[in-house]
Amino acid sequence: MKKPSPKNNEVLIKIRATSVTTSDVLIRRMNEPLIQKFILQLIFGFGRPRNPILGMVTSGIVERKGKDVTLFEVGDEVFAYGSISPTKRRFGSYAEYICLPENWNLALKPVNLSFEEAAAIPYGGLLATHLLKKTSINKGDNVLIYGASGSIGTMVIQLAKNLGAHITSVCSGRNFELVKTLGSDKVIDYTIENAETKLERYKYVIDAVGYSKSSKLKEKSKKALTPNGKYISIDHNTPLTPKEAFLNLKRLAEQDKIRPVIDSIYPLEKMAEAHKYVELGHKRGNVVIKIN
Numbered sequence: 001m002k003k004p005s006p007k008n009n010e011v012l013i014k015i016r017a018t019s020v021t022t023s024d025v026l027i028r029r030m031n032e033p034l035i036q037k038f039i040l041q042l043i044f045g046f047g048r049p050r051n052p053i054l055g056m057v058t059s060g061i062v063e064r065k066g067k068d069v070t071l072f073e074v075g076d077e078v079f080a081y082g083s084i085s086p087t088k089r090r091f092g093s094y095a096e097y098i099c100l101p102e103n104w105n106l107a108l109k110p111v112n113l114s115f116e117e118a119a120a121i122p123y124g125g126l127l128a129t130h131l132l133k134k135t136s137i138n139k140g141d142n143v144l145i146y147g148a149s150g151s152i153g154t155m156v157i158q159l160a161k162n163l164g165a166h167i168t169s170v171c172s173g174r175n176f177e178l179v180k181t182l183g184s185d186k187v188i189d190y191t192i193e194n195a196e197t198k199l200e201r202y203k204y205v206i207d208a209v210g211y212s213k214s215s216k217l218k219e220k221s222k223k224a225l226t227p228n229g230k231y232i233s234i235d236h237n238t239p240l241t242p243k244e245a246f247l248n249l250k251r252l253a254e255q256d257k258i259r260p261v262i263d264s265i266y267p268l269e270k271m272a273e274a275h276k277y278v279e280l281g282h283k284r285g286n287v288v289i290k291i292n
Contacts, residue, residue: 003097008066010099011106013078015060016115018093020266020274020287021123021151022212024054055093056082058100059109059118060291071102077115079250081105081122083241094271096291105246110253113260118253120260120286124151125249128159128208130239134232135204139164142226144202146218147209148184149175151286152234154261156208157182162257168200170217175284178261188217196220203229210235213281261285267292 006012059079062072072078082090084104092098100106105126109118131152137143143160147153148169157167161183169184176187188198195217205221210233222231252258263284266274268291278287 004099006064006066006069006099007101008068009101009103010066011062011069011072011078011102012064012097012099013058013060013080014063015058015093015096015098015291017059017119017291018055018289019057019119019123019151020055020271020278020289021057022278023123024056025275025279053092053094055095055289056089056091057119057122058082058093058098059115060098063097065102069102072106072108077109078106079109079115079118079122080107081126081241081246084243085241086238094268094289096268103243105241105243107247107250110250112256113253116262116265116288116290117260119288120151120262121249121253121258122246124153124155124286125159125258126241126245127152127234127239128155129245129249130241131156131206131208131232131234132159132163133240135160135206135230137163137165137204140166141203142166142168142200144168144170144199144205144221144224145184146170146190146205146207146221147213148179149284150208151261151283153208154179154182154285155258156206157184158258159252160206162252165204168202170221172282178284182259182261190215190217199224201226201229205229205231207231207233207235263287265290 062074062076080100143165145156149171167184168186169179170188170190172191173189203226265288274287
């Protein structure tokens with residue numbers, strides 16, 4: 001494929017890493033229930049996605065810049081998320097190069113992170129921020145996170161902990177150690193019998209997996225709320241990805257207040273294998289693609 005050329009307000013990025021997200025898998029399959037499929041197709045294109053190359057997460061090096069670009073220089077190490085609003089999205093990071101406008105969700109890569117680690121920040125971090133925008137967590141508030149070990153859940157744990165929450169994480173037992181190191185105070189294994197008996201009362205129940213997964217525990221957790229408590233699902237409305245949220249993730253990463261969780265790293269030529277793995281629904285944190 002021909003190397004793209006940046007417009008006046010764009011930079012050309014030599015991609016070093018990207019990630020395979022659950023959303024990427026959904027878009028590729030396009031076999032969701034009718035209403036959700038219609039919404040996905042409105043956003044991403046009917047039939048095939050409008051851009052045949054998927055991927056919205058980028059980390060890499062600026063190789064060229066348009067004549068109007070002032071925020072970046074050739075050689076800058078950057079990371080990005082190809083969505084600035086529900087109507088401004090750009091796919092194409094499953095490739096060696098991508099062009100992005102300088103004023104989108106694009107910033108200098110956190111200096112303390114590798115390209116692979118930087119690629120594990122934007123997707124989960126922005127969606128976790130979207131979920132937590134619907135809360136007003138005070139120090140000591142009990143928060144339950146369902147789906148705590150995925151790319152979104154691992155970021156919700158850390159961001160909520162930074163706000164002072166007392167966190168109970170729902171995940172499989174094999175992920176207990178991981179979520180505890182991220183800040184979980186209590187854990188519940190959704191795979192055990194009568195797991196719902198371990199529920200307490202929570203100011204917020206945050207569902208980081210949405211309609212794709214359910215259980216008796218999940219249904220019970222929706223009502224395990226304190227008076228004026230709130231259940232929040234990632235599927236409740238279209239996530240917003242404003243630039244201030246993206247830049248805040250960069251700051252928190254540089255301050256070591258959040259850290260990316262990487263399940264595995266695949267080379268670009270094993271993209272199909274990475275998708276199959278993500279489709280199983282059991283990844284811990286993020287699946288990253290390394291591009292030489």
